[in-house]
Amino acid sequence: MSGFTLDTLRECLDTLAPVELLGMTLLRSSQQLFPTGLPRNTLREAVAELVAYTERCAKTVAQLMTLPPMALTAVSVVEYGL
Incomplete structure (x- = not known):
């Protein structure tokens, strides 16, 4: 990380x-915590996308x-008074 x-x-x-994750989009568009009436493939895709994203974040x-x-x-952190 030189330079x-x-x-x-x-x-x-x-x-x-x-x-932009499909699962988060579905949650935002729903009036309730667990959206109902979603096609099974849409739900499967949203869950798979969230799992893959979580795994990528963990690897990162x-x-x-x-x-x-x-x-x-060049950064001052005044909250800690250092």
Whole structure:
């Protein structure tokens, strides 16, 4: 991660579009917690998509945990008074 600054990281993350998951779309469009009357294939697709997304997130977290720490000298965290 040589030459990778906080600004570079921010620019990289800003280019990412929000993930639109079918399951979340179905929940937002429903008036209740568990939408009813959905076709079985739609529900199956939404669940499979959520499971796959969760697995990708877990793999990403595992990869991020192996990265060495990076000093953020340009950031002040006033909440902790450091």
